[in-house]
Amino acid sequence: MSDTSLEFAVPLKGVPETAVIQSNLPVYSAQQREEKIANIKRLLKRENAVLAAHYYTNEDLQMIAEETGGCVSDSLEMARFGNRHSATTLIVAGVKFMGETAKILNPEKRVLMPTLDATCSLDLGCPAKEFSEFCDQHPDHEVVVYANTSAEVKARADWVVTSSIAVKVVSHLMDQDKKILWAPDKHLGHYIERVTGADMALWQGACIVHEEFKARGLGELIAKHPEAAILVHPESPAAVIDIADVVGSTTALIKAAKELPNPSFIVATDNRIFYKMKQEAPNKKFIEAPTAGEGATCKSCAHCPWMEMNGLHNLEAVLESGENEIFVEQDIRKMAHRSTSRMLDFVAH
Ligand code: 13P
Ligand code: SF4
Secondary structure, three states, X not given: OOOOOOOOOOOOOOOOOHHHHHHOOOOOOHHHHHHXXXXXXXXXXXXXXXXXXXXXXXXXXXXXHHHOOOEXXXXXXXXXXXXXXXXXXXXXXXXXXXXXXXXXXXXXXXXXXXXXXXXXXXXXXXXXXHHHHHHHOOOOEEEEEEOOOOHHHHHHOOEXXXXXXXXXXXHHHHHOOOEEXXXXXXXXXXXXXXXXXXXXXXXXXXXXXXXXXXXXXXHHXXXXXXXXXXXXXXXXXXXXXXXXXXXXOHHHHHHHHHHOOOOEEEXXXXXXXXXXXXXXXXXXXXXXXXXXXXXXXXXXXXXXOOHHHOOHXXXXXXHHHOOOEXXXXXXXXXXXXXXXXXXXXXXXX
């Protein structure tokens, strides 16, 4: 039983469908695509800029980041990379909380994003005012928030964590007999509780992409591919996590794809991760976990609509114009810096 005295499930408004986003993206010929990529590489140099792209962004952006000394990674490594790199401009291809995290950690740098419309259902579903009320109701709790939150929510937190270190941080706090409040992802929260034995006050947010994975359909797929290992991101529902061979952050799942002996993998996370998995394990087969079980039709269909908003067109435009800069108000930034840099210090030790 969770220590949840308040059920905060904020209704989400304006969640786009991935197929609709895709249908509005510009379509380029092979030659136009090559020209855009070459121009983006030139502009990155001109602007003394470096590109950090999340594993869920499209293949072209991941490739450009790799070929220009940027990084393609999970959200923790994106934050660390921006912090260490000497470029004066960081281009963050991902969703808004990733750009804000880069700015919180690097106030002296210019942080630009291909689009400012790319958010996250976890961030959307955890507004700062309601979250603050939730914290007020648990004054004796250590407040731990997932990186997928706004700068204002981070400012109210004691700790910011990503999926790759959430379990370690909560275990560390439990060793100190702390009471813990966790937000916003309920599935990740329940997973942490099960692994660590913690009893946390839980916010009731969810990722619209991972929530669509279906345990029943997954079971049927496993029966067809008994040789496959099952890789699951912990934002997925408990029934899906229960079937997994490996549960972990995007980086942990890629590592498992490379290191496990299985010839094939069923993967319950955003399908853009296959680009990196195929690179790391070229002879292995990757299969999408099902998102449309019986009676259900997927909306994101294993790919985040907000991640899909990042493309060659707006990456090029932002480098040309310098628009879409991320700003975080000074007082909020200072408070959010405390909880966010704590995460980096924790990883460093
Ligand atoms: P990672 O921290 O594993 O990259 O996950 C971020 C995210 O948004 C998952 O949906
Ligand atoms: Fe947010 Fe889910 Fe998209 Fe990740 S995949 S950015 S958690 S909506």
